[in-house]
Amino acid sequence: MSERASGTIGSESFFYIGRNGCGTLQIALSVLVGGLLIGLIAGPGASDSIANNTLESTGGVRHVAAQPALEQPQRLFVASAVAEPELPKPAPEKIRSLKVRNGDTLMSMILSAGVAREEAHDAVTALRAVYDPRDLRVGQKIHLTLSKNDNLKEMLLDPSVIRQIAVRRDDATLFRAFETKRTLNRRLKFARGVIGSSLYKAAVGRDVPLSVLTELVRIYSWDVDFQREIQKGDRFEVAYERFVDDKANLVRHGKVIYAKLVLSGAAKPLYRFEIKPGRSNYFDDRGRSAKRPLLRTPIDGARLSSRFGKRRHPVLGYNKMHRGVDFAARTGTPIYAAGDGVIVYRGRNGGYGKYIRIRHAGRYNTAYAHMSRYRKGVAVGSRVRQGQVIGYVGSTGRSTGPHLHYEILSNGRQVNPLTVKMPSGIKLGRKAFAKFQAKRENIDALVAGLIKEFEITRR
Numbered sequence: 001m002s003e004r005a006s007g008t009i010g011s012e013s014f015f016y017i018g019r020n021g022c023g024t025l026q027i028a029l030s031v032l033v034g035g036l037l038i039g040l041i042a043g044p045g046a047s048d049s050i051a052n053n054t055l056e057s058t059g060g061v062r063h064v065a066a067q068p069a070l071e072q073p074q075r076l077f078v079a080s081a082v083a084e085p086e087l088p089k090p091a092p093e094k095i096r097s098l099k100v101r102n103g104d105t106l107m108s109m110i111l112s113a114g115v116a117r118e119e120a121h122d123a124v125t126a127l128r129a130v131y132d133p134r135d136l137r138v139g140q141k142i143h144l145t146l147s148k149n150d151n152l153k154e155m156l157l158d159p160s161v162i163r164q165i166a167v168r169r170d171d172a173t174l175f176r177a178f179e180t181k182r183t184l185n186r187r188l189k190f191a192r193g194v195i196g197s198s199l200y201k202a203a204v205g206r207d208v209p210l211s212v213l214t215e216l217v218r219i220y221s222w223d224v225d226f227q228r229e230i231q232k233g234d235r236f237e238v239a240y241e242r243f244v245d246d247k248a249n250l251v252r253h254g255k256v257i258y259a260k261l262v263l264s265g266a267a268k269p270l271y272r273f274e275i276k277p278g279r280s281n282y283f284d285d286r287g288r289s290a291k292r293p294l295l296r297t298p299i300d301g302a303r304l305s306s307r308f309g310k311r312r313h314p315v316l317g318y319n320k321m322h323r324g325v326d327f328a329a330r331t332g333t334p335i336y337a338a339g340d341g342v343i344v345y346r347g348r349n350g351g352y353g354k355y356i357r358i359r360h361a362g363r364y365n366t367a368y369a370h371m372s373r374y375r376k377g378v379a380v381g382s383r384v385r386q387g388q389v390i391g392y393v394g395s396t397g398r399s400t401g402p403h404l405h406y407e408i409l410s411n412g413r414q415v416n417p418l419t420v421k422m423p424s425g426i427k428l429g430r431k432a433f434a435k436f437q438a439k440r441e442n443i444d445a446l447v448a449g450l451i452k453e454f455e456i457t458r459r
């Protein structure tokens, strides 16, 4: 009997081999070898664990089935004991994992692995039954299993985390394509904690994944200034989605569905709510949108270097009203439009240096000064969206060092961006609000259950 390991593996274990490549295949092989060994020792009345790794001999090709035993699982052990009393050697086959790069076609990739053109063509033709090879994306991986002579035995593709495609050689000449869909189960996970030095540390200390933490910061970014408003002893709660496969293995994290920050004793809950199919937003317990028309801080990672109000002017040297806030940042740091609007000024503006002003809906304008340069394409009359880059930090005009001077103007007068009561965001209509209330109650009940669970596991 030849010792070629099979490419045909029960669909479940097969999946993991596909995802993890070589390493797992070796584990599968050693299980197989181990099973064979125990089979040799135990002989035909082998235990269940062997029966579950059933070996079936079909013309030198073995199938490892993840399903319960076939009718006569022991037959092979006897046969192999007779035919080959020594340990089988690992299969002389190669697994090639290839990453799709720009300009690659599936055909060119298979050929580059050394497979003969006709064979590659047959495999791709078989594949078309379940997958269009033109759907390959740059960065996607394909795994090829080749025999010693570069005959293609199996090809695996993972078009998405829930879908796997396999083309396997059915007999010497025929390829067949298979599609496996993994059903993902949605789970909710809850975490809460007390903030010591930062929300980041507190959340990571409670195993909140980074993607969830990023989302948490983002949904509060209109309301909370994380660099300045967080105090020791503040608290957070978060409930988020986790998608697991049917073996309860984590596949990916999902959305935050509920969060609460308690800052200096004031609770700020947020609930995820689908306004329209596919369009979700976060709302507080009274149905007010978390997203506001203006950002208080239209820059990332900057340090507040000067507040709004009377101060000694660093350049002019006398007391002067500071009508904006300054954020120190490196030259070239991107500056964002604080809200949707239209550019009404772009150019030099005296002591402001390179300056942009945006008119927003209602009575608000925002202004940005001392820029090093403007973003290409940003001109008077351009429409901009909240968060869009409009220019870069610099030190033009009356400035002692690179920083953004940011102003919010209400009816033409500068107001303090850090304390101004922000205009509210989307208002839910009467019907939507009723729906939201039902959703909120539903989430509250879910969260109450999760909190109980959380308390038990932490005890």
Ligand SMILES: [Zn+2]
Pocket: 306, 322, 324, 325, 326, 404, 405, 406
């Ligand atoms: Zn300033």
